[in-house]
Amino acid sequence: MESWKRNLYILMVCQFLVMGAMSMIIPFLPLYLKEMGVTDPEKTQMWAGLIFGINFLSAFLMAPVWGSLADKVGRKIMVLRSGFGMSIVILLTGMAVSPLQLLFLRLLNGTISGFIPASISLTATNTPKEKAGYALGMLQSGAVAGNIMGPFIGGLLAEVMPFRTIFFFTSVTIAIATFVVLFLVKEEVKPDRNQTRPGFFAEGSFILHQRPLLILFTVGFMLQFAMLAPMPQMSLFVSNLGAPGGYIAFFAGLVTALTGLANMLASPWLGRFGDRYGSEKVLFLSMLGAAVIFIPHSVVADVWQLLALRFFLGLCVGGLLPSLNALIRRHAPVGKESTAYGYSTSATFLGNMLGPITGGFLTGLIGIRGLFIVTAGMLLLGAWWLRLGLGGPVSSYKASKNEADASVSHKVS
Incomplete structure (x- = not known):
């Protein structure tokens, strides 16, 4: 192997x-x-x-x-x-x-x-x-x-x-x-320890001045913020919808588990799709899909409708973080990949923290159904920002590599 x-x-x-x-x-x-x-x-x-x-x-x-x-x-x-x-x-x-x-x-x-x-x-x-x-x-x-x-x-x-x-x-x-x-794990590609490197703050400044990376960090924050904002309110929402048989805790857990199951099933498939057609395209379409699916969350009438929507949402979520991480790998400067992932992780953790807090506050003002609309709007904004910032979906890695090879051959000839 x-x-x-x-x-x-x-x-x-x-x-x-x-x-x-x-x-x-x-x-x-x-x-x-x-x-x-x-x-x-x-x-x-x-x-x-x-x-x-x-x-x-x-x-x-x-x-x-x-x-x-x-x-x-x-x-x-x-x-x-x-x-x-x-x-x-x-x-x-x-x-x-x-x-x-x-x-x-x-x-x-x-x-x-x-x-x-x-x-x-x-x-x-x-x-x-x-x-x-x-x-x-x-x-x-x-x-x-x-x-x-x-x-x-x-x-x-x-x-x-x-x-x-x-x-x-x-x-x-x-x-x-x-x-x-x-x-059991073998690290084949190791950093050059003899290479002279700038200090932590100079390195951070360099990473944050890479426009594609800064856009991806922002998108990562927006993704986590939007996805986690409604989570603390879901059990109460299930209770308000009327859980069958009164099993509120069971169906509240099922709502989360079903999303995770769909995410788990879709992630490898969407990751392979991104390798073939471009991770930018997968991330953009996954964000659009998640936004569209959040909109009918605001009008569901029973738990079964909610469960169906959460499953389809999970299918879209499966294309978010893997595509984002693949793009960070592609746009990170050589030798600074882990530094880029460090800042990306910080951005997603910030979304993890602020999303539920803000979601709880907004739920008190507009209700959880209104929060679903806000979440959809934030995902649409993130998709627009990604499309605008990275110049829209681009070709796959293989296509880009072929173009680069052709360019080098042309210069040599």
Whole structure:
């Protein structure tokens, strides 16, 4: 098997394990706080929000730092740093005895995290460019599958073992995945450590002055902002629609899971389509498709209609982040790919943070049906910005390569 394929399949499984393990602990964080003695509902909600959000904040701040370092010392070592670091921090989280300790450990976890972005960077730089879309789509499938299964497994484990034990189980799972990367993944394309490089801020300024990259970072922020803005309100929306049999929690979970399932199925196929016809085209059409599907969200009359729309939305979502990452790989300066992915990760984390907050505020003003229209408008704006900024959908990598080869031949002749 070719080295890049072997790396891809191993990292895909490891992303599934890491994302599954990390998402296992999310559903019972408020219950973990109650176990620590926080019984007031308002204080529980406040602490849960802070503890959940602080992880994104520190990850948002540190992603460019780790990306820049990866271009200097290697991408695989960044995967190992993050994996072993998170394993230790989550082990300590299972020993926390107060909300303040839990908050600090979640802050630390976000600071050292980056397993997924580092895996994306490692895959992108060690995969032939003409296969990058397919490879990144496969990685997306692994991560989404972990996100789907994690909360389900975590909920089952919470019924049969103490919460603290689940943190230890999570820590061991991440450590196993990291050891697999250590022994089985081979980094073929490594950075030149003897190359003189500018400082962190000079390098960041250089990346942010690359117009195509800046456009892609903005699009990444808009995607995550738009997709996550309605998420905290979905269970309430399902309740208002009237869940069959009164199973509100089940159907609220099914709404999320169905979107993730469609995303997982579509990502590799759309990634391969992007390799053949152009990732710009896939990203543009996926954003348009998602925007169009969000519009009828505002007029659904029952849960079954909502489920159908969420499945079709997931098919479009499958073409978003893999195409975005493939384009960043293509437009990043040689030797600065991980730095570019670091800033892209920061942009998406910022969308992760601000989307739900803004969505909650707007829901109070215009209702969730109005929020769906706003979300559709933001995706349309992002598609227009992408089309305008990158000059519209362009040819595939193979076509571009053929044109470049023809140009070189003409100059030689």
